[in-house]
Amino acid sequence: MRNTFIDNISLEETKPLFFNRIEKYNKKETITTERSLGRITASSVFAKVSSPNFNASAMDGILVRSKDTEMASETNPVILKEGKDPVDYLIDSALKLEAMGASFIVMPCNTAHYFYEKICKSIKIPFINMIDEVAKELNDVKKVGLLSTKGTYKGKIYENILNKHGIEVAIPPIEMQEIINKLIYSLKEGDENLDKIPIKDVLDYFSNLGIEKIILGCTELPVAFEKLKIEGTFIDPTKILALSAIKHSGKNLKNFNSQ
Incomplete structure (x- = not known):
């Protein structure tokens, strides 16, 4: 801080x-x-x-x-000026990568996948969908827990895709979503007291539902869990995406484990 x-x-x-x-x-x-x-x-x-x-x-x-x-915060945003639709910036970035000769595109951001279809329609090169790759990794799972930002929950980014693969996505109640959000933003702000945040309550919630695998659906969460030395069967979408990109480039993988 x-x-x-x-x-x-x-x-x-x-x-x-x-x-x-x-x-x-x-x-x-x-x-x-x-x-x-x-x-x-x-x-x-x-x-x-x-x-x-x-x-x-x-x-x-x-x-x-x-x-x-004045008085603005993460939970009390103040709009200074209305900006453009964020998808325009994402499309612009994708077009630039395409123009630079990229063979394919990856987007290591969970929430931004809400705009995946719109971006795809604007480019000609392949665009690897991180959520799809997670679904492939969970082909033997019927129900999975999801830890993510409120934006990812609200956009049903994981449910919309995983449900098509026959995978039910368990969402924690609002009060527990607040705990997850606090962990994410505390990490971003450099807070050294991450261990004071009761993230174990959320994990216990999933455990009581009989859920064994949990998706870390925000790029900060794997970092936070590593810092806190939290053990469990966690799915890291960005790791899956990285390995998928390597395979897509024609390279072989050895000893790949997404957990």
Whole structure:
């Protein structure tokens, strides 16, 4: 979490301070993959100068104009300006990848698969559906639990596909969805107290239903579960997608385990 605040200074005052300090660091530095992953797995970066003393955004860093976003939070969003339909940006990205010569496209985001069909209609190259790949992996399963964001639950992204494969998707009650959401956003914000979040209550809920396999339907969840050292039979969609991409490229896989 950003917990070091000294002063807020103007951009023009910041520039000479920034560049003068950069000149002192002209040596090469080896950075581990974990540290390079940014807000999710790496430690938060503490700015001693010009670190605004107002809310930080889990997705986009610090706010620039606090007066415009006063009282805003993850659970109390404030719309500053109506933007374009997000699918337009996804389609634009897919078209750019196609123009760059990509043989196929993958999208390692669960919620964004809500727009999968629209994106497919806009491109000519194959687009691997992560949810479809998960369904193939669960071909011997009749019922599975789902941990995900509220957006994925609301869009029925997994139910719509898995039900076609004869797989029932169990959804936790609203109060437990709040627990999952808190875990996801706490990880994004760099909260070190993930162990205080009662995610075990959600897992016990599925266990009491006799469900043995649970889909980690948000890209942050596998990271959170690894940090918390939670054991169980969990399905990681992004891992399945990555291996599917390798197979799609014509390469062979050995000792593949999606759990």
